[in-house]
Amino acid sequence: MAGHPTRIAHALRARIFAGEHPPGSRLAEIPLAEALGVSRTPIRLALAQLEAEGLVQASAGGGFLVRRFTLPEIEDAIAVRGQLEGMAARLVAEQGLSPATRQAMEASLAAGDAALEAPLLDAAALAAYGDMNSRLHAILLEAAGNDALSRALAAITALPFAAASALVPHEGSAAARHALLRHAHHQHHLLVEALVAGQGSRAEGLMREHAENARRNLRLILAAGEPGVSPLVTQA
Amino acid sequence: MAGHPTRIAHALRARIFAGEHPPGSRLAEIPLAEALGVSRTPIRLALAQLEAEGLVQASAGGGFLVRRFTLPEIEDAIAVRGQLEGMAARLVAEQGLSPATRQAMEASLAAGDAALEAPLLDAAALAAYGDMNSRLHAILLEAAGNDALSRALAAITALPFAAASALVPHEGSAAARHALLRHAHHQHHLLVEALVAGQGSRAEGLMREHAENARRNLRLILAAGEPGVSPLVTQA
DNA sequence: ATGTAACATATTGCATGCAATCCGGTCCTG
DNA sequence: CAGGACCGGATTGCATGCAATATGTTACAT
Structure with missing residues (x-):
């Protein structure tokens, strides 16, 4: 229902722009999944999409970090x-x-x-x-x-x-x-x-x-x- | 073991360039997963990556198609x-x-x-x-x-x-x-x-x-x- | 014969389980 | 007291299960 990962990517973008996730902070999947009411799978898809956009970057030890501009x-x-x-x-x-x-x-x-x-x-x-x-x-x-x-x-x-x-x-x-x-x-x-x-x-x-x-x-x-x-x- | 989805994306690129997947054809996940020895999940990640690159495009009814240039x-x-x-x-x-x-x-x-x-x-x-x-x-x-x-x-x-x-x-x-x-x-x-x-x-x-x-x-x-x-x- | 509708199949997309790995804390040792 | 190693918790990443949906086929009615 909450559906498409593109929609989730939009929501994540909004959260990041709003300052809810400061630059350099980890974007943990489980809290995001709970906050957006979906499972971890579409969250991961959305994060990969944002990585391609350059808004987040993959961390060395796994996971994604908010990029610092x-x-x-x-x-x-x-x-x-x-x-x-x-x-x-x-x-x-x-x-x-x-x-x-x-x-x-x-x-x-x-x-x-x-x-x-x-x-x-x-x-x-x-x-x-x-x-x-x-x-x-x-x-x-x-x-x-x-x-x-x-x-x-x-x-x-x-x-x-x-x-x-x-x-x-x-x-x-x-x-x-x-x-x-x-x-x-x-x-x-x-x-x-x-x-x-x-x-x-x-x-x-x-x-x-x-x-x-x-x-x-x-x-x-x-x-x-x-x-x-x-x-x-x-x-x- | 076969691991990183970026690696899978490389393999998919090679297969597409080699002509194994003609333009317009569906990239079904299950055969690809079997062919590459991984599960469907990293395949999906790799396909999303290729979509961002523009090599494949999402089909209307779900799934991905090889893009025709x-x-x-x-x-x-x-x-x-x-x-x-x-x-x-x-x-x-x-x-x-x-x-x-x-x-x-x-x-x-x-x-x-x-x-x-x-x-x-x-x-x-x-x-x-x-x-x-x-x-x-x-x-x-x-x-x-x-x-x-x-x-x-x-x-x-x-x-x-x-x-x-x-x-x-x-x-x-x-x-x-x-x-x-x-x-x-x-x-x-x-x-x-x-x-x-x-x-x-x-x-x-x-x-x-x-x-x-x-x-x-x-x-x-x-x-x-x-x-x-x-x-x-x-x-x- | 052709178009349509219903069905069976296959496939996608999401949720969840599980192993591997990384991070943090604590205890031990020098 | 400082440094390091071990251990517990948490988190990621991949595999798989399941429901929803699209696709192709067949039967039927016109």
């Missing part, structure tokens, strides 16, 4: 994301934007404009922007039509803070956040412009810089020592 | 590999080549020169070149020092024919093969030259073109209809 590791992952999304942008520009894709992207751009219009961003506007952001990146990836690329990006995005929309809501000052989001969304506009114009190299560069943005934001957030950012990321 | 899919994977290895080359060039890394690379270059020196390449020379090729790519990745990048590349390389050295031994005409390898190794020389000079963009472009090479070779091989290339790849 350092700031440079996350930055590296973000750079890889930029490289891969840059490739997606280049491919789309080189193939030419289909009318349907262009329409979907422009709809996302408009949604982003609307979300950022207000001088003060409430939670709803932030959520709307985050949705728009995920959608736009998904449209780009879909339009690239490269399954291997999608797989590679999915693996990267599974890591905390490497995903495109992972950094949106965690910013400190509201004004600073608004400025950052406006800048990011301006890059979205430039990207679509480049895609429409068939400028592959420019589109690729824009996506790399877009990710570089995320890297800089991450540094700012951690430097500010914001509490509860993520229990998984250690400064050094 | 089409030529465009492999080409896409090769392109992603080029993008990622291009990133590795750029990073190394930007960081500057450490003396140890430079020495290791130049040793590999010399080994490649030696392997390709003879006008006719015997099996030993081909094996030596293949080893050198893998080593050089590994050195580059290691020098890049980006774990997320290494992971992404490992996932891509696990796919058949997407790996850097997957295409070396399968060529038809000996003379044509020699020319191809010479060209590829010339690119290796140019790459190291760019790395030494700190030319990041050039190094990246060279690695992309290097992968493009592999893509072209793959097309040639499949167009020639060479038998036994791989039972996994279907023309369309």
Whole structure:
């Protein structure tokens, strides 16, 4: 009933992100099985899945440990994301934007404009922007039509803070956040412009810089020592 | 005794590559368990691992099927590999080549020169070149020092024919093969030259073109209809 | 004859049992 | 008092049992 190990993997991810399992701690099977109401077998499957994602790592003496992420590791992952999304942008520009894709992207751009219009961003506007952001990146990836690329990006995005929309809501000052989001969304506009114009190299560069943005934001957030950012990321 | 599921995954990979399990066929657990002398449990773990790699896919009604690879899919994977290895080359060039890394690379270059020196390449020379090729790519990745990048590349390389050295031994005409390898190794020389000079963009472009090479070779091989290339790849 | 429905078989997926192994504590010895 | 070895407990990893479900076949009705 509680079923699919993918579902269990989701639950475990949530628990880890919530800080219930600190980095370096053992993920014992029996307590997890009891907590989730299933047997040890699907738990083990889910743990193996999370290991493939890189969220946990196998311990030397058996079992799994919550992986400890350092700031440079996350930055590296973000750079890889930029490289891969840059490739997606280049491919789309080189193939030419289909009318349907262009329409979907422009709809996302408009949604982003609307979300950022207000001088003060409430939670709803932030959520709307985050949705728009995920959608736009998904449209780009879909339009690239490269399954291997999608797989590679999915693996990267599974890591905390490497995903495109992972950094949106965690910013400190509201004004600073608004400025950052406006800048990011301006890059979205430039990207679509480049895609429409068939400028592959420019589109690729824009996506790399877009990710570089995320890297800089991450540094700012951690430097500010914001509490509860993520229990998984250690400064050094 | 037969133990680790990773070992079983290796065995399954070999069986699949050998054509014992044609694309689209079910991988039934019980026969595999009997054939490998273990129980169904580690078999299942290994299958999940192969699914994460993309070599098999979960069937709708349960169980796993051998994935069918089409030529465009492999080409896409090769392109992603080029993008990622291009990133590795750029990073190394930007960081500057450490003396140890430079020495290791130049040793590999010399080994490649030696392997390709003879006008006719015997099996030993081909094996030596293949080893050198893998080593050089590994050195580059290691020098890049980006774990997320290494992971992404490992996932891509696990796919058949997407790996850097997957295409070396399968060529038809000996003379044509020699020319191809010479060209590829010339690119290796140019790459190291760019790395030494700190030319990041050039190094990246060279690695992309290097992968493009592999893509072209793959097309040639499949167009020639060479038998036994791989039972996994279907023309369309 | 063809499509459908019911059945028998086989296979998956999860739960649990059991041996091997690893970790922690305590006792002994120098 | 310190170091090491032995021992008890707990945990992992694999094997197997069992229920649920998908698959292929056959019989039947139209």
